[in-house]
Amino acid sequence: MKTIDVKILDPRMKDQMPAYATPGSAGLDLRACIDAPITIEAGATVLIPTGLAIHVSDPGYAAMILPRSGMGHKNGIVLGNLVGLIDSDYQGQLMVSTWNRGQAAFTLNPMERLAQLIVVPVVQVGFNIVDDFDTSERGAGGFGSTGKH
Ligand SMILES: O=c1ccn([C@H]2C[C@H](O)[C@@H](COP(=O)(O)OP(=O)(O)OP(=O)(O)O)O2)c(=O)[nH]1
Numbered sequence: 001m002k003t004i005d006v007k008i009l010d011p012r013m014k015d016q017m018p019a020y021a022t023p024g025s026a027g028l029d030l031r032a033c034i035d036a037p038i039t040i041e042a043g044a045t046v047l048i049p050t051g052l053a054i055h056v057s058d059p060g061y062a063a064m065i066l067p068r069s070g071m072g073h074k075n076g077i078v079l080g081n082l083v084g085l086i087d088s089d090y091q092g093q094l095m096v097s098t099w100n101r102g103q104a105a106f107t108l109n110p111m112e113r114l115a116q117l118i119v120v121p122v123v124q125v126g127f128n129i130v131d132d133f134d135t136s137e138r139g140a141g142g143f144g145s146t147g148k149h
């Protein structure tokens with residue numbers, strides 16, 4: 001398994017480090033490192049610290065913060081930025097932009113698991129400027145151009 005450097009910024013995280021819940025899990029749950037419950041009003045977005053900093057370091061990888069399906073579907077708790085992208089050279093605290101897209105206030109408790117982190121491969125590209133592309137079957141067709149059924 002690949003390893004990445006992590007700094008524990010909040011001592012409470014020492015015993016609760018993110019871990020894969022099952023052997024096949026892709027995501028590592030992130031916790032709300034807050035000192036007291038925070039009520040997030042319907043429609044509001046709050047930046048929540050996770051108590052951790054990671055340094056992916058290898059530009060061939062990035063980390064992404066995604067919602068947890070249960071929090072998103074049942075409680076309306078998703079991400080203010082929809083998806084969080086963690087650059088391989090970022091060394092600051094992982095922060096979760098926590099958006100209550102639901103109709104009711106939600107109370108987030110200290111150390112509650114609120115989002116998840118995945119690490120994904122990334123290809124950095126350079127641009128080769130051209131006047132015309134090699135022909136492709138799709139061409140410029142998009143936005144439903146292949147039909148509905
Ligand atoms: O949900 C997130 C998204 C980003 N970040 C951190 C890591 C990431 O590497 C950095 C910058 O993120 P991004 O490039 O998406 O934001 P930006 O608005 O473009 O800021 P910057 O100008 O710092 O790149 O912020 C988080 O902690 N949580």
Ligand SMILES: [Mg+2]
Pocket residue numbers: none
């Ligand atoms: Mg940026």
